[in-house]
Amino acid sequence: xxxxxxxxxxxxxxxxxxxxxxxxxxxxxxxxxxxxxxxxxxxxxxxxxxxxxxxxxxxxxxxxxxxxxxxxxxxxxxxxxxxxxxxxxxxxxxxxxxxxxxxxxxxxxxxxxxxxxxxxxxxxxxxxxxxxxxxxxxxxxxxxxxxxxxxxxxxxxxxxxxxxxxxxxxxxxxxxxxxxxxxxxxxxxxxxxxxxxxxxxxxxxxxxxxxxxxxxxxxxxxxxxxxxxxxxxxxxxxxxxxxxxxxxxxxxxxxxxxxxxxxxxxxxxxxxxxxxxxxxxxxxxxxxxxxxxxxxxxxxxxxxxxxxxxxxxxxxxxxxxxxxxxxxxxxxxxxxxxxxxxxxxxxxxxxxxxxxxxxxxxxxxxxxxxxxxxxxxxxxxxxxxxxxxxxxxxxxxx
Ligand code: PLP
Numbered sequence: 116x117x118x119x120x121x122x123x124x125x126x127x128x129x130x131x132x133x134x135x136x137x138x139x140x141x142x143x144x145x146x147x148x149x150x151x152x153x154x155x156x157x158x159x160x161x162x163x164x165x166x167x168x169x170x171x172x173x174x175x176x177x178x179x180x181x182x183x184x185x186x187x188x189x190x191x192x193x194x195x196x197x198x199x200x201x202x203x204x205x206x207x208x209x210x211x212x213x214x215x216x217x218x219x220x221x222x223x224x225x226x227x228x229x230x231x232x233x234x235x236x237x238x239x240x241x242x243x244x245x246x247x248x249x250x251x252x253x254x255x256x257x258x259x260x261x262x263x264x265x266x267x268x269x270x271x272x273x274x275x276x277x278x279x280x281x282x283x284x285x286x287x288x289x290x291x292x293x294x295x296x297x298x299x300x301x302x303x304x305x306x307x308x309x310x311x312x313x314x315x316x317x318x319x320x321x322x323x324x325x326x327x328x329x330x331x332x333x334x335x336x337x338x339x340x341x342x343x344x345x346x347x348x349x350x351x352x353x354x355x356x357x358x359x360x361x362x363x364x365x366x367x368x369x370x371x372x373x374x375x376x377x378x379x380x381x382x383x384x385x386x387x388x389x390x391x392x393x394x395x396x397x398x399x400x401x402x403x404x405x406x407x408x409x410x411x412x413x414x415x416x417x418x419x420x421x422x423x424x425x426x427x428x429x430x431x432x433x434x435x436x437x438x439x440x441x442x443x444x445x446x447x448x449x450x451x452x453x454x455x456x457x458x459x460x461x462x463x464x465x466x467x468x469x470x471x472x473x474x475x476x477x478x479x480x481x482x483x484x485x486x487x488x489x490x491x492x493x494x495x496x497x498x499x500x501x502x503x504x505x506x507x508x509x510x511x512x513x
Pocket of ligand 1 (some may be wrong): 302
């Protein structure tokens with residue numbers, strides 16, 4: 116990768132993609148992405164990262180309807196607990212209040228819909244998943260003729276490592292098709308192998324209208340994103356009156372980033388890293404499933420190398436753990452594991468090149484911390500129990 120960057124900088128370090136200009140790595144990368152993407156997605160616009168790609172996809176979805184003579188189709192459906200980034204449109208599409216509070220007005224065109232997994236829903240994760248039905252109702256209420264697109268992460272990342280039920284995405288895709296609503300798959304996390312397939316949607320045989328990509332495109336060696344879209348969408352822009360698409364950023368198709376992305380994709384293929392993500396992911400998930408023996412483990416889920424292990428005080432009521440996320444994160448770090456905790460959910464996304472020994476170590480550290488946390492929760496439960504029996508012990512402890 117270092118040699119590729121050096122060679123590209125020595126050859127040509129930057130060319131803008133505006134006004135009909137281009138550069139060889141950008142053209143080659145666009146061609147490669149069109150080959151990897153689901154059938155019919157053959158047009159690519161490059162960006163500088165994930166938020167950028169989501170921003171671009173939403174702007175282009177609106178513009179597509181506009182140039183097709185449907186200017187009233189502007190709303191964008193985005194799901195609860197979605198994470199799509201932090202810019203104007205992507206930040207508004209993100210479904211966490213913490214990312215909105217204090218940042219001013221949100222885009223008024225974003226309409227919130229249900230995610231395919233909901234802690235309050237008795238059908239969560241089953242084939243009766245009601246999220247599509249709820250989305251259909253929202254479309255009816257808002258009016259399909261006002262909706263440009265829906266944006267979804269095929270496997271929800273930050274929202275809780277949520278793998279949808281088998282029928283969720285196919286049904287959603289049908290709903291979109293029937294209502295002339297573009298389906299945008301946010302593949303920023305799931306793209307380029309993390310789930311054990313090239314793209315998250317590939318697991319369900321769903322062909323979206325656009326895919327917003329970043330992260331795995333360069334495996335972090337350089338900042339680069341891409342929106343891969345259906346040919347007919349790209350064609351619609353080319354056929355507009357003035358033939359100019361007024362969207363793009365200075366570093367769209369940056370040649371050094373594109374050259375690195377090409378090499379990255381080549382390495383992923385040559386070293387069979389997607390197969391590795393699939394197989395290692397399956398093995399790890401099986402081992403994580405065994406953690407259900409701990410009473411504090413409420414759920415274990417994942418696909419490829421995305422995992423979620425839910426910690427709760429009570430498995431049935433889902434009462435949250437009485438221990439701060441940060442405390443557990445710190446304990447993991449102390450033992451050498453970088454794991455993220457979000458509202459009691461351990462989120463893990465290990466690298467594709469994780470060795471078998473490292474994978475075993477992850478399991479060992481997780482088991483150790485889960486045992487410690489369970490011990491503590493049980494200790495607290497015991498102390499709470501003793502409080503009701505003895506008032507004096509309560510006052511001494513306080
Ligand atoms: N979309 C998803 C699903 C993400 O997980 C992220 C970042 O984690 C983004 C978009 C935003 O990407 P970036 O941080 O590169 O702007």
